[in-house]
Each structure stands twice: as C-alpha cells, then as structure tokens.
Amino acid sequence: MILENLRIALKAIRANKMRSVLTTLGIIIGVAAVIAVVSIVQGLNFVIASELQGVGATFIRVAPERDFNDPDLAGKEITLTYEDGLAVMAHSTALKYFNPVFFRSERVYYGDNKHTSTLLGVGPYHQEVNNHWVDMGRFFSELDIERHARVCLIGRKIISELGLGERPIGKDIIVGNASFTVVGIMEKKGEMFGQDRDDLVLIPITTARDIYGREALKQLILDFKAKSPAEVDLAKDQITQVLRRRHHIAEGKKNDFQVVLQEEILKTTGSILGTVTQVVGAVVGIALLVGGIGIMNIMLVSVTERTREIGIRKAVGARRSDILVQFLIEAVTLSLIGGLFGVLGGWVLGILGAKMIPGFPGAHVPAWAVFLGFGFAALVGVVFGTYPAAKASALDPIEALRYE
Amino acid sequence: MLISIRELRKLYYVGTEEVRALDGIDLTVEAGELLAIMGPSGSGKSTLMNLLGCLDTPTSGDYVLNERQVSGLDDTALAGIRNSEIGFVFQTFNLLPRTTALENVELPLIYGRMPRRERKRKAREALEKVGLGDRIRHQPNELSGGQRQRVAIARALVNEPSILLADEPTGNLDSRTSEEIMSLFASLNGAGNTIVLVTHEESIAERARRIVRLLDGRVVEDVQVTAKGSGR
Ligand SMILES: Nc1ncnc2c1ncn2[C@@H]1O[C@H](COP(=O)(O)OP(=O)(O)OP(=O)(O)O)[C@@H](O)[C@H]1O
Ligand SMILES: [Mg+2]
Numbered sequence: 001m002i003l004e005n006l007r008i009a010l011k012a013i014r015a016n017k018m019r020s021v022l023t024t025l026g027i028i029i030g031v032a033a034v035i036a037v038v039s040i041v042q043g044l045n046f047v048i049a050s051e052l053q054g055v056g057a058t059f060i061r062v063a064p065e066r067d068f069n070d071p072d073l074a075g076k077e078i079t080l081t082y083e084d085g086l087a088v089m090a091h092s093t094a095l096k097y098f099n100p101v102f103f104r105s106e107r108v109y110y111g112d113n114k115h116t117s118t119l120l121g122v123g124p125y126h127q128e129v130n131n132h133w134v135d136m137g138r139f140f141s142e143l144d145i146e147r148h149a150r151v152c153l154i155g156r157k158i159i160s161e162l163g164l165g166e167r168p169i170g171k172d173i174i175v176g177n178a179s180f181t182v183v184g185i186m187e188k189k190g191e192m193f194g195q196d197r198d199d200l201v202l203i204p205i206t207t208a209r210d211i212y213g214r215e216a217l218k219q220l221i222l223d224f225k226a227k228s229p230a231e232v233d234l235a236k237d238q239i240t241q242v243l244r245r246r247h248h249i250a251e252g253k254k255n256d257f258q259v260v261l262q263e264e265i266l267k268t269t270g271s272i273l274g275t276v277t278q279v280v281g282a283v284v285g286i287a288l289l290v291g292g293i294g295i296m297n298i299m300l301v302s303v304t305e306r307t308r309e310i311g312i313r314k315a316v317g318a319r320r321s322d323i324l325v326q327f328l329i330e331a332v333t334l335s336l337i338g339g340l341f342g343v344l345g346g347w348v349l350g351i352l353g354a355k356m357i358p359g360f361p362g363a364h365v366p367a368w369a370v371f372l373g374f375g376f377a378a379l380v381g382v383v384f385g386t387y388p389a390a391k392a393s394a395l396d397p398i399e400a401l402r403y404e
Numbered sequence: 405m406l407i408s409i410r411e412l413r414k415l416y417y418v419g420t421e422e423v424r425a426l427d428g429i430d431l432t433v434e435a436g437e438l439l440a441i442m443g444p445s446g447s448g449k450s451t452l453m454n455l456l457g458c459l460d461t462p463t464s465g466d467y468v469l470n471e472r473q474v475s476g477l478d479d480t481a482l483a484g485i486r487n488s489e490i491g492f493v494f495q496t497f498n499l500l501p502r503t504t505a506l507e508n509v510e511l512p513l514i515y516g517r518m519p520r521r522e523r524k525r526k527a528r529e530a531l532e533k534v535g536l537g538d539r540i541r542h543q544p545n546e547l548s549g550g551q552r553q554r555v556a557i558a559r560a561l562v563n564e565p566s567i568l569l570a571d572e573p574t575g576n577l578d579s580r581t582s583e584e585i586m587s588l589f590a591s592l593n594g595a596g597n598t599i600v601l602v603t604h605e606e607s608i609a610e611r612a613r614r615i616v617r618l619l620d621g622r623v624v625e626d627v628q629v630t631a632k633g634s635g636r
Contacts, residue, residue, distance in 0.1 A: 001514070001517065004514055011502075015502065308498070309500055309501075311498075312498050312499075312500060312511075313511065313515070314459075314483065314486075315457075315459060315486060315492055315498070316486065316487065316492075316511050316512040316515060316559065317483050317484065317486045317487020317488070317512050317515040317516065317563075318483060318515045319479070319480050319483040319484075319515070320479055320480065320483070321480075322483075322515060397459045397460075397486075398454055398459050398460045401459070401494070401498065
C-alpha cells in the first residue's frame with residue numbers, strides 16, 4: 001500500500017515537474033543552509049578542537065593589558081618582562097613550564113635569497129609549553145640561553161624560501177643584521193586561517209634582547225603550562241598575585257596584564273560559533289516555514305484539481321485513511337525531493353565555502369547532518385501536508401464525483 | 405433477497421425549499437436479476453442508484469444489502485461495502501486519466517489489499533472478460549467511448565461484487581455501441597451477475613427482465629418482462 005502510494009505520488013509530481021520544483025524551493029534553501037552551515041561549523045570545530053588538543057588545557061597566556069581607556073592604566077608604562085615570568089615561576093606551586101615570547105617581523109637572508117618571516121625570541125621550554133617540537137637537530141639548551149648564543153631554529157617554510165637544501169643544520173643565515181647558526185628544524189604544523197605556521201625563526205630570548213635592546217623586550221607575552229588541568233585556576237591566582245606585587249598595583253586597582261586560560265579561548269570561539277548557528281538556525285526556520293507553506297499551498301491546489309480522482313477512488317472503496325495517507329505521502333515525497341536537492345546543494349555550498357576561507361581544512365558533512373536535513377524536510381511535509389490531506393480524505397464521494 | 409429497501413427517503417434543502425429526491429421507496433432485488441430503472445429526468449433515478457451504491461446516505465429509511473443493515477454505517481464501513489459488494493458503472497465512465505486500463509481496473513483490488521501479482525492477474529482477466537485483453541496498456545484518452553465503458557465495467561466486476569449498478573451506462577454512447585454494451589450486460593447477467601441499470605431508452609430497457617418506473621421520487625410501476633426482447 002505504501003509502495004502504491006509512493007508510485008501515485010511520484011506520478012503526480014512528475015506530471016507537474018516545474019511546479020513541484022518551485023514549490024520545494026523553500027525546503028531546498030532551508031535544508032541546503034542547514035547542511036552548508038553544519039559542514040562549515042563542523043570544520044571549524046574540528047580545527048579548534050585539534051588545536052586545543054595540541055596546546056592542551058593547561059596552557060595559560062599572560063599578555064600586557066592594552067586598554068588605554070581605563071583610568072587605572074592611563075599614563076602608566078605597561079611592562080611584562082622575562083624577569084616577571086621567572087619571578088612567577090619562583091613563587092608558584094601550580095606551574096610547570098614558562099616560556100617568554102618576543103615576536104616581530106624580520107627579514108632573513110641566505111646567500112642571494114631573502115624572505116620576510118616571523119621572528120620569535122623564546123625560552124628553553126618553548127616546545128613543552130606550545131607542544132611544538134623540534135623535528136631535526138636540537139632545541140636551545142639552557143646554556144644557549146645563558147650565553148646569548150647566536151643560534152636559531154627554523155620552520156620548514158624557511159628551508160624552501162631560503163633554499164637551504166637537504167642539510168640546513170649547521171648553515172649560517174642572516175636574521176635582521178646578525179648571523180645565526182641553524183641548529184634545528186621545527187616539526188611541520190601546516191596552515192590555519194591563511195597563516196603559514198611553518199614560516200618562523202626561533203632565537204633565544206636573551207639573544208633577542210642583545211640585538212633589539214631592553215626597551216623592545218619590555219612588553220613580552222608570557223606563556224605558562226600548569227601542572228594539571230585541576231591546578232589551572234590556582235595557577236592563575238598565583239600569577240596574578242606575583243605580577244600585581246611586582247608591578248606595584250595598589251589594592252582595588254586594575255591589573256596591567258591579562259591572564260587568558262585555554263578554556264576561556266575555547267568558550268569564546270564556542271560562543272561565536274553558537275551565535276552563528278543560532279542566526280542561521282533562525283533563517284533556516286523561516287525558510288522551512290515558507291517551504292512548508294509552499295507545500296501546503298500546492299497540495300491544496302492538487303487536492304482541488306484531483307477532486308474527481310478522489311471521488312473515483314472513494315467510489316471503488318478507498319477509505320478516508322487511504323486518501324489521507326496517499327496525500328500525506330505525496331507531500332512528504334515532495335518535501336523529501338526538496339530535501340535531497342537541499343542536501344546536495346548544501347554540500348556543494350559547504351565545499352565552496354571551505355575553499356573561500358584560505359587554509360581551511362575542508363568542509364566536513366557528518367551523517368547526522370544529512371539525516372537532520374532529511375528529517376526536517378520530512379517533518380515539514382508531514383506538518384504542512386496534513387491539512388490538505390485531511391481535506392482530501394473528508395471529501396464526500398458523490399460531491400467529489402460531481403465536481404467539474 | 406439481495407437488496408431490500410423500505411421507506412427510503414432522500415431530502416435536499418435548496419435555500420428554504422425542500423426537494424424530495426426520493427419520497428419513500430420500497431424495493432427488493434433478488435440475486436440474478438437484471439433490473440432496469442426508468443423515469444423522466446429528475447425523478448430520482450440517480451439518487452436511488454447512489455444510495456444503493458453506498459455512495460450517499462439516505463435521510464431516512466432502511467437499506468439491507470446481503471442481510472446487512474447498511475443505513476447508519478460509518479464512512480469506513482461504507483467504503484468497505486463499496487469495495488467488496490458493489491460494482492458501480494457511471495455514465496461518464498469516471499476512469500483515472502493518464503492511467504492505463506489495467507491500472508484502472510486494479511484500483512478496487514488495491515483498496516481490497518490484494519497482493520500485487522494476484523491483483524494484476526485478476527485485472528487482466530476482468531479486461532479479457534469485457535473483450536479488451538489487447539488494450540490493457542492503453543490510457544483512457546487512447547480508447548473509444550465504448551472501450552472506456554468496457555474498462556469501467558471490468559473495474560466494477562473485478563472484485564466479484566454482489567451487485568452491479570449502472571447509472572445510464574450508455575448515455576454517452578452512440579446507438580450501436582450502446583447495443584454492444586447492453587449485450588455485455590446481458591451476457592454478464594447470464595453468467596449470474598445481478599445487475600441494476602438506469603436508462604432512458606425503451607429499447608435498452610427491453611433487454612431487462614424487470615422494469616421499475618419512478619416519478620417524483622416514488623415507484624409508480626414495477627413489472628416483470630416475460631419474454632426477452634418482446635416488450636412488456
Ligand atoms: N445535491 C443536490 N442538491 C439539491 N437537489 C438535488 C441534488 N441532487 C439531486 N437533487 C434533486 O433531486 C431530484 C432527483 O435527481 P436525480 O439526479 O436523482 O434525477 P434523475 O432521475 O437521475 O434525473 P436524470 O434522468 O436527469 O439523470 C432532482 O429534482 C434534483 O434537482
Ligand atoms: Mg441521473
């Protein structure tokens with residue numbers, strides 16, 4: 001019986017192809033939007049999640065507070081130094097690693113080749129804090145840091161840009177105005193959001209201070225790693241305490257630095273994605289509503305047009321429920337066809353959207369999103385098909401047969 | 405006794421005016437009869453046929469079909485009776501457009517929940533019985549009027565109903581085709597089918613074995629025709 005109804009439905013839809021497609025446009029758009037957004041949001045979530053797993057939940061970043069509108073900070077010289085970080089480590093029980101970060105854009109040369117890259121002045125625990133490890137050669141030793149050694153580590157991109165060949169380790173490159181010996185290559189990280197994360201040069205923080213001067217290294221970023229995720233909050237308190245004391249911040253005054261936990265970064269991005277999802281959800285809701293009304297409208301037209309057919313079917317023994325099911329199946333079939341086009345269209349949109357964002361790893365359409373899309377379509381078909389179907393099933397056989 | 409109706413009334417209200425389409429009909433039909441209903445236009449023939457066919461419900465009165473009280477049954481029960489007990493043939497054929505003869509004939513069997521294979525076989529047999537074995541894939545617009553009515557008759561027969569009801573089955577056909585359709589009814593009656601048909605033409609009524617005449621919603625004459633084709 002279901003099969004029979006499906007055949008009847010497909011026949012009726014085929015008889016009015018253009019009308020059917022136009023009718024399902026709302027559903028197509030709604031479902032396509034669901035799929036496209038889910039695929040892109042999923043892709044982003046995937047990136048963020050893997051990023052977080054990379055750095056870990058114990059990551060804490062301290063940065064200078066740059067809010068110039070704040071009266072507590074106005075006119076004050078903001079500093080955040082290597083010594084601040086060392087003092088925090090000396091007084092904190094919850095922290096395991098510390099890494100100061102000085103960064104600037106710098107030109108690098110090798111022979112005739114030159115390239116502009118990101119220069120990072122870092123401490124000996126850069127690897128542990130960022131979970132970014134050396135791949136070939138070695139990392140800085142404590143001794144390198146102490147001696148202000150002219151050694152550097154480079155990302156993959158530098159090898160190709162400067163033409164360092166198969167064996168870059170031991171070669172001397174010029175960074176800014178100074179010569180550095182390459183002692184190691186950092187592991188590949190790939191691109192994200194259009195940024196090549198293998199395009200970097202690491203030098204000891206102490207060496208950076210020699211070259212760029214104390215003044216330039218007064219505002220660093222201090223990255224820490226807590227001993228465990230459970231101790232992150234304690235670590236934050238301890239960092240705040242030490243830095244307030246060192247910066248002579250009076251009771252009741254605002255911090256001249258900010259402590260950002262990995263968890264908070266996650267929450268922020270999560271809430272942005274949540275907002276995007278909500279906005280698109282509302283658009284989808286409206287599209288599906290419009291689509292549903294379209295379905296209802298066309299089904300009402302169809303019922304009127306086929307009044308005689310309904311009369312004939314009733315005359316030969318169709319029950320109310322038979323007619324009801326027939327038209328419901330027709331409505332659902334119509335909206336599922338819309339759903340199918342929507343899923344395909346949304347998929348294509350997702351892929352195109354992913355392509356437009358440079359460095360985006362690619363759209364990811366989970367099976368549940370496809371089911372969700374079809375589910376929405378079917379639901380719209382049932383909800384908006386019920387009234388026309390009920391109207392059809394309630395027709396009086398004699399009146400339906402007499403209908404001109 | 406296949407059909408027994410008593411004091412059957414059907415009233416319509418048009419504005420404030422009451423129309424007595426049927427004004428107290430008593431009638432019995434025995435199994436195996438070929439009965440013609442005649443009467444002037446507006447005398448209530450179609451109204452009576454629709455009630456007999458369970459397409460419509462009476463205002464009052466009793467209708468017993470096959471020892472079952474039909475008046476007062478609900479929608480679903482009436483659909484069941486239309487499906488299994490009654491074969492209805494209309495003046496305007498009432499075939500589904502853009503649907504083959506075979507599929508049209510299958511329709512009652514679909515609602516009778518017959519399995520597909522058996523359904524196809526029975527529908528084909530019914531079409532062969534009315535002489536359309538070679539037209540089963542044709543759609544109504546690819547058939548002549550007489551052929552369309554044959555398809556409609558096959559559809560009415562396919563469920564092996566207790567009674568075949570035909571409301572002016574030859575009304576839209578030329579006289580020669582009418583003659584063929586009447587011969588078909590006669591031979592179906594000969595094979596044991598009970599048939600009630602409405603007609604305007606005496607020549608057609610003459611093929612019947614009994615003629616009931618209506619006037620203003622009442623039975624005014626009910627006569628047996630003794631010899632086939634010899635008038636009354
Ligand atoms: N739906 C309706 N509403 C109001 N009056 C109706 C309705 N159906 C039938 N009638 C009236 O009932 C009476 C009987 O109609 P019916 O169709 O049974 O006549 P008939 O004998 O079949 O006539 P004909 O030979 O022209 O087909 C007529 O007077 C008609 O106007
Ligand atoms: Mg009539």
